[in-house]
Amino acid sequence: MDDVWDVVIVGGGPAGSAAALRARQLRPDARVLLLDKAAFPRDKACGDGIAAHARVELATLGLPDLIADYRPTSRLSVVSPGGARVLATVARPNHVVPRKVFDARLVEAVRAAGVEVRHHRVRSVDARDGYVLVDGAIPARAVIAADGANSAVRRLAGIPASPDGHTAIAVRGYADVPADDDVQLIAMQREGWPAYAWSFPVGDGTANVGFGMLLPGLRATGLPGRAVLHGRLAELLPHLPARDLRAHHLPLSTGRPTPGAGRVLLAGDAGSFINPLTGEGIYYALLTGRLAAEAVMQYGEQGGHAQGPLRAYRRKLRKALGRHLLTTDVLAFASRSPGFIDAAIATAARRGDVFDLLVDVGLGAGTVPLPLAAAVVRRWLLDGVRRR
Ligand SMILES: Cc1cc2nc3c(=O)[nH]c(=O)nc-3n(C[C@H](O)[C@H](O)[C@H](O)COP(=O)(O)OP(=O)(O)OC[C@H]3O[C@@H](n4cnc5c(N)ncnc54)[C@H](O)[C@@H]3O)c2cc1C
Known part of the structure; x- marks a missing residue:
């Protein structure tokens, strides 16, 4: 049996790595264990698109140059379902880095930060009095489930997946x-x-x-x-x-479950943090992994709270992503009609500010001001009338 870990993180993708790095940033002597069933470098099905917003998170985690050797890409072309087109320069460049490289670099940084990384597939998680027991032999004050879309930890904690x-x-x-x-x-x-x-x-x-x-x-x-x-x-x-x-x-985040149970917090894909408009998940993974670690570390400092770190995590999620997730929930609903997206792209083709805003909502934590939403809806309705 291990000594009790301050936090055990399951999964070494962007969410898990961000959580591990943040935990050690906040408490350099924290006992942090990261478990992954894969040996790195490992591949991951992904578009490899790393948004500018994700680079800001990397800088917060002390890794501003992690992907600086990859070419920044500023031009983005979008063709809407009805054929409306926009080709424009994004306000801040994105990067494209194969996940085999990106994730291995992250895990390397995690090791360098003094986190113990073990090649280990998690199969059981049991809530005990004041701690969580992982696989019968790894006790932890808290567990961060960053084990991806098929999260075993989420299932074991009794939290349903996205419908x-x-x-x-x-x-x-x-x-x-x-x-x-x-x-x-x-x-x-x-x-x-x-x-x-x-x-x-x-x-x-x-x-x-x-x-x-x-x-x-x-x-x-x-x-x-x-x-x-x-x-x-x-x-x-x-x-x-x-x-x-x-x-x-x-x-997708439209079907996100409750973000944890007791001392188990869900981050990244395990918590369904994927943008429903674009499929972007790396920025969310880095952000939610960081917030989960902050919730766990601050909870420990305060000597514990009856409701565990989950309450602090919910509060942090609400502050960082609450309005944004509400925006993407509404836009995802509206965009079930392809005409709405046609109108949004047509508007973005004429107005640079709308283009920047859509990028911010699709790849970051942006929200849409009401007058702009009204302008897009007006155009959507006018297009509908013209088509009749
Ligand atoms: C085809 C496709 C294209 C995409 N394109 C983009 C894109 O261009 N840009 C973007 O931002 N997002 C994209 N996404 C989303 C993005 O890939 C995910 O949101 C992101 O990988 C989430 O990171 P994560 O750390 O939560 O999970 P993952 O990256 O999936 O990492 C989970 C880790 O957990 C480990 N693990 C799983 N189960 C266990 C277990 N039981 N025990 C121990 N370890 C375990 C896995 O080995 C893995 O290393 C795409 C997704 C897909 C499928």
């Missing part, structure tokens, strides 16, 4: 592109909407390409998932034949 209607599924691969291709492309598709393909050039002559849609939309085709996802990707990006195809589901 199917709030789950997307996406496939990603890699394709050859000219080394100077620096436009991030998002091409939406009306068929099976909401659905879109992307091409995110890395800067080394390859691009991460993929296609994603909602799970019920995929099921409605009645066809094998693989055939639909691979087929639509090839159809939407015929000039970019992809290799190393790999699919995974994305639990």
Whole structure:
């Protein structure tokens, strides 16, 4: 049996690594254990798109230069389901870094911060009086579940996963592109909407390409998932034949569960923190991992509270993401109508401030001011009248 750990973190992706780094930042002598079933470097199905907002989180965690050797990408092209187009320069550049590289660097930084990293698959989590027992032999004052979309810890804690209607599924691969291709492309598709393909050039002559849609939309085709996802990707990006195809589901924040139970807190995909408009999850993972660690460490400092660190975590989530998640909940609902997205993209093509705002909502923690929402709705309604 181990001595009691201050915090045990399950999963070494962005959420788990951020939690581990923050815990040691706040208390350099904290006993922090990170468990991952995979040995790093490991691959992860992802678009590899790292938003500017995520880089701010990396800087907060003491890693401002973690991906500085990758090319920044400022140009973003979006094609709406009805064919409205916008090509514009984002206010702050994004990066594209293969997850095999990004996550391995994060875990390396976690080790360097003095966290013990073990190659270990978690199979049981039991709440005991004043602590949590992981796999019968690892006692912890608190557990941060950062074990991804299929979170075993969430299941073991009795918290349900996002329902199917709030789950997307996406496939990603890699394709050859000219080394100077620096436009991030998002091409939406009306068929099976909401659905879109992307091409995110890395800067080394390859691009991460993929296609994603909602799970019920995929099921409605009645066809094998693989055939639909691979087929639509090839159809939407015929000039970019992809290799190393790999699919995974994305639990969207619209169906987020309660963020924990007792001394177990859910961060990143385990807590369904994925933007329902874009599929962005790395920024949320870094942010929620950090907040979970802050809740755990501050809870310890205050000598404990009857309701455990969960109360502090909820408060932090509400402060950092409350209004934003409400915004994306509403926009995700409105955008079930492709005409709404057509109107939003058409507005963004004319107005730089709207473009910047959409990027902020889709990739960060932005919110939409009421007058702007009204302008988009007005255009959506006018387009609807014109079509009649
Ligand atoms: C196809 C696709 C494209 C995407 N594109 C983007 C994009 O371009 N940009 C973006 O920001 N987001 C994107 N996302 C979302 C993004 O990948 C996730 O939101 C992000 O990886 C969440 O990080 P995480 O740390 O929560 O989980 P993960 O990165 O999934 O890490 C979870 C870790 O937990 C470990 N683990 C799992 N179970 C156990 C266990 N029982 N015991 C121990 N360890 C365990 C795993 O090995 C893994 O290392 C995409 C997702 C998909 C599927």
